[in-house]
Amino acid sequence: MSTIAYFGPRGTFTEQAARSLATDQELVPADTIAAALAAVRAGTADAACVPVENSVEGPVNATLDGLATGMPLVAVAEALLPVHxxxxxxxxxxxxxxxxxxxxxxxxxxxxxxxxxxxxxxxxxxxxxxxxxxxxxxxxxxxxxxxxxxxxxxxxxxxxxxxxxADVLDARTRFLLVRPPGPLPEPTGADRTSVLASTANRPGALAELLTELAFRGINLTRLDARPARGNFGEYRFFLDFEGHLAEQRVGDAVAALYRRCSSVRFLGSHPRADRVADTIAPAAANDDYSNAAAWVAAVQAGETA
Ligand SMILES: O=C(O)C(=O)Cc1ccccc1
Known part of the structure; x- marks a missing residue:
């Protein structure tokens, strides 16, 4: 039976999240977020369930830092829990x-x-x-x-x-199910893609990355900066946005980030727990990209102009 390591011990919110995401896996508690991720990297668990962001307190830094280094892990599902x-x-x-x-x-x-x-x-x-x-x-x-x-x-x-x-009614925490890179979940039309981008420390570097998303009508759902740790003042950017890597506008945007950044780590494309449908700007649907690419190919082949 495959196993999910979750941020425990028994009785955490993360255990509740892991239960909601598990199909027939065994749930195994880990004492820290780092230990849950380490279990997957060591092969003693097949996946890990960890909290990633809260609607009141914001990012869970232990998770962001844990995903930024070490063997790459990719989110394949998320859960959203009301927190009281x-x-x-x-x-x-x-x-x-x-x-x-x-x-x-x-x-x-x-x-x-x-x-x-x-x-x-x-x-x-x-x-x-x-x-x-x-x-x-x-x-x-x-x-x-x-x-x-x-x-x-x-x-x-x-x-x-x-x-x-709860001081804030309706507070919610989002949790991720992460595992080593493998086949991505199918696109559903209500997906989230996450990447970690490291850029040179120069004027406009972050604006250029965001512009790549904006040009393609891709809606950003989270942006966090974490210190890169090597040089004081250098940051890594965690970007979450609507859509799935298999969609052309998203694949195109991620390729542009890869071109522009000193390093990019893909952190997953998976269905959104809240099922909010992706915003697709005019001229940014898969067909628009395919039609444009077919036209350029025909021009290159000398068939049209
Ligand atoms: O400590 C827990 O129960 C967790 O799963 C982390 C957490 C802490 C506070 C709100 C949501 C999740």
């Missing part, structure tokens, strides 16, 4: 006033900052590796409360202080 939290405490804690420390993943703490300030103003926040790792820390008596996924209450014998906690 449960607050779990040790069973011996009976009053909120007894809670001195609240642990969670930094993304989770950032999304309940206002709730904590209103409800537990004297509690200190403590960063944990994941929301479920925070539940484990509470179970071990290392912290008083954890901000967790609702499902964590089923895995850890803790008291539920509150459910449905």
């Amino acid at each position: 939290f449960s607050i779990l405490t040790r069973p011996d804690i009976t009053e909120p006033a007894e809670i001195r420390t609240v642990a969670s993943h930094p993304h989770a703490l950032a999304q309940v900052r206002q709730w904590l300030a209103d409800t537990l103003p004297d509690a200190q926040t403590v960063a944990a590796a994941s929301t479920a790792a925070a539940a484990v820390a509470v179970q071990r008596g290392e912290c008083d409360a954890a901000v967790t996924a609702p499902v964590a209450a089923e895995h850890y014998p803790l008291r539920i202080l509150a459910t449905g906690v």
Whole structure:
């Protein structure tokens, strides 16, 4: 049976995402995002499920950095989960006033900052590796409360202080299923393509890349810059945009990025979880490209002008 390594331990949001993406694979927890990706690179898992961006806190840097270097991995599917939290405490804690420390993943703490300030103003926040790792820390008596996924209450014998906690209603996190390069999923008309582009540090370099997309009417859905780490001030750009590499405008744009950049890493083309259809600008459909290419070929062959 094939396996999916997910950012765990049991009871994380990522486990929920992995469950929604798994067909008949076995799910195996990894303690960190890096460990989940490493399991695929080492061949001990066939795919990894990791969070990539949140509608409140933005990018998950551990995932972006983990995909930027090492053996290339390609996203073949994504999941979008609504994110609201449960607050779990040790069973011996009976009053909120007894809670001195609240642990969670930094993304989770950032999304309940206002709730904590209103409800537990004297509690200190403590960063944990994941929301479920925070539940484990509470179970071990290392912290008083954890901000967790609702499902964590089923895995850890803790008291539920509150459910449905979120400063921003309708917050969502997007997760990726990544695996080594192989056949791409078929285009569906509602797809997302991701690339990592490194450019020379010179005026207009990023604008040129974006212009390649804009010329072809391709809608950008995310742009993140991460330090390239070698030279202070040099960045790598993570670009997500609508469409599939198999579509001509997208293939053409990715080829143009490849020409212009010092390096390009393809990070996947896969169906969008929200099923929002691709925007295709006038004259940018596959037929438009094919007709134009057929005309140029005929001109080159001296058949027309
Ligand atoms: O820690 C988890 O449960 C995760 O899967 C990462 C995360 C943290 C906060 C919101 C969404 C995902």
